[in-house]
Amino acid sequence: LFEDAFLGLLEKWRPQVAVLIFEFGTFSRASYENGLAFLKDLDRFLGALPAGWxxxxxxxxxxxxxxxxxxxxRSHGVAHVFNAWTRMPELHRQIRMPGAFTADFTVCRALLRYGRSYEQAVKTFEPYDRIQDPNPAARQAMRELVGRAVNRxxxxFIFVNNRLEGNAPATIQAVVEDSWAEDSQGPHS
Known part of the structure; x- marks a missing residue:
């Protein structure tokens, strides 16, 4: 079904598709008693995916x-998405987890500050016209991910949402400008 109803439709755009992300919301114990039960299903699902994506x-x-x-x-060549989300460890903590880099590419979604709900972010940041709550730790983690990828x-693939700081384009600009500043100063400045 996945191949016919989804991948088949994407085939003509394959060269333009960077990555296909499978986002799993928070599972309750009613859905999965523990992580191993989830991994059993995830392993079977990933094993059935066609190669080439x-x-x-x-x-x-x-x-x-x-x-x-x-x-x-790692066994399927699938990347972990480093994600900034209300209840997930902050990006810099995920980056430092042993074995967290699982593929020959990196994916990050900078969505929310740790501890802030989606609803709180919407209320705080609308109409998303400027940065209202800078998140230096998330910015630094994104720079680290990009730097690692460049070195290797x-x-x-770094995705930034308006609900991280208030305005995604301005956050991206700040990350890029900070990276340029770091590059011009050298690693030990």
């Missing part, structure tokens, strides 16, 4: 992050 998985259960999860993704000559 970049795939990434985003989870919202912080307790699932660990060696078994990362190992499952691998692609990195």
């Amino acid at each position: 970049r795939y990434a998985v985003e989870i919202r259960n912080p307790e699932y992050l660990g060696a078994d999860y990362f190992g499952c993704l 000559r691998e692609p990195a």
Whole structure:
């Protein structure tokens, strides 16, 4: 079904498709008793996917992050999505988790500040016309991810949402400008 109803329709745009992200919302214990039960289904799902596409998985259960999860993704060449989300460990913490880099490409979604709900972000940031709450830690983590990818000559796909700081284009600009400033100063300035 996935191949016929989705991938088949994307086939003519394959060269333009950077990565296909499977976002899994927070699972309750009624859905999955534990992370291993989820991983059993995830492993079967990923194993059935056709080759030739970049795939990434985003989870919202912080307790699932660990060696078994990362190992499952790695065995299929699927990237973990480093995600800034209300209940997920902050980006810099995810980056430093052993085994967190699971593919030959990197994916990041900078969506929300840790501890802030989606609804709070909407109320705080609408109409999304400027940065209202800078998040230096998230910016630094995004720069680290890009730097790692550049050093390894691998692609990195970094997605930024208005609800991270108030205005995604301005956040992206700040990350880029900060990167240029770091580059011009050198690594030990």
